Amino acid sequence: MGVPRVYCSCEVCMEARTGGRNRRYRSSALLSSSEGELLIDCGPEWRTQMEHYEKRKLGHVLITHAHFDHIAGLPEWADACRWQQQSGHVYAPADVLATLRKMFPWLENQLVYHDCSSGLQWGAWQIQPWKVFHGKNGYSYAYRFDKLADNIKLAKDSRPYRFAYCPDAINLSAEQQAPLFGLDLLVIGTNFYKEEADFETRSVYDMVEALELLAHVQPKLTLFTHMSHGVDITKNYNLPAGVNPAQTGMQLELG
Numbered sequence: 293m294g295v296p297r298v299y300c301s302c303e304v305c306m307e308a309r310t311g312g313r314n315r316r317y318r319s320s321a322l323l324s325s326s327e328g329e330l331l332i333d334c335g336p337e338w339r340t341q342m343e344h345y346e347k348r349k350l351g352h353v354l355i356t357h358a359h360f361d362h363i364a365g366l367p368e369w370a371d372a373c374r375w376q377q378q379s380g381h382v383y384a385p386a387d388v389l390a391t392l393r394k395m396f397p398w399l400e401n402q403l404v405y406h407d408c409s410s411g412l413q414w415g416a417w418q419i420q421p422w423k424v425f426h427g428k429n430g431y432s433y434a435y436r437f438d439k440l441a442d443n444i445k446l447a448k449d450s451r452p453y454r455f456a457y458c459p460d461a462i463n464l465s466a467e468q469q470a471p472l473f474g475l476d477l478l479v480i481g482t483n484f485y486k487e488e489a490d491f492e493t494r495s496v497y498d499m500v501e502a503l504e505l506l507a508h509v510q511p512k513l514t515l516f517t518h519m520s521h522g523v524d525i526t527k528n529y530n531l532p533a534g535v536n537p538a539q540t541g542m543q544l545e546l547g
């Protein structure tokens with residue numbers, strides 16, 4: 293979630309406006325591999341971030357679900373593709389693509405849609421979507437990324453890298469938790485440290501609930517993303533070792 297929230301003058305939003313440590317964009321990640329770059333979600337800050345990183349081109353975007361904060365950058369990207377006389381490629385399960393068609397009927401002039409319901413191979417990565425409960429907002433998708441074994445012999449007892457990206461979920465069922473086992477890295481959304489609102493009104497884990505999930509699925513490393521003004525990054529939440537809030541622009545070597 294973006295911080296500061298325009299309507300809000302809470303301490304976290306005011307710190308974001310002045311000090312800036314709590315200034316956050318909508319969640320998104322860029323996966324670089326031998327196949328090229330794959331952006332995961334394309335929210336309203338897409339252009340700001342492209343400018344910030346001095347990137348002029350983008351070819352491929354993977355979408356978790358068709359909510360404003362994950363797709364609002366698509367029309368601007370499509371426009372850039374038009375001026376660069378290239379096609380952009382969008383990967384998402386069929387129902388997400390159908391919603392995009394209704395929301396932005398003109399985008400397929402420039403973007404090619406690929407249904408990845410049954411998975412997608414991206415360079416060394418096998419990518420698999422699965423449906424996750426998104427509380428009052430219905431459902432979203434999360435993605436699991438399994439690095440394919442290459443010719444380099446792995447050290448004894450080691451195995452190829454695995455991570456999952458799950459920005460918008462809450463109260464996952466046992467079946468929905470299954471792909472979260474055995475991960476090297478889990479990127480999971482937590483709007484608040486502790487959200488006091490009624491459960492029926494909520495849509496994303498808070499950190500307290502996510503920590504219970506982590507104790508169960510035990511990823512080696514966890515990054516919290518999708519943090520709204522319910523998280524004050526200047527505070528010490530005493531998170532366990534291997535659990536950290538994500539930061540804008542952070543980079544990780546995956547395997």
Ligand SMILES: Nc1ccn([C@@H]2O[C@H](COP(=O)(O)O)[C@@H](O)[C@H]2O)c(=O)n1
Pocket residue numbers: 358359360361429495496
């Ligand atoms: N049907 C919906 C519901 C929400 N959004 C956007 O998702 C963001 C988070 O919403 P919450 O309801 O969880 O606070 C926010 O940007 C909403 O505008 C949406 O696009 N479609």
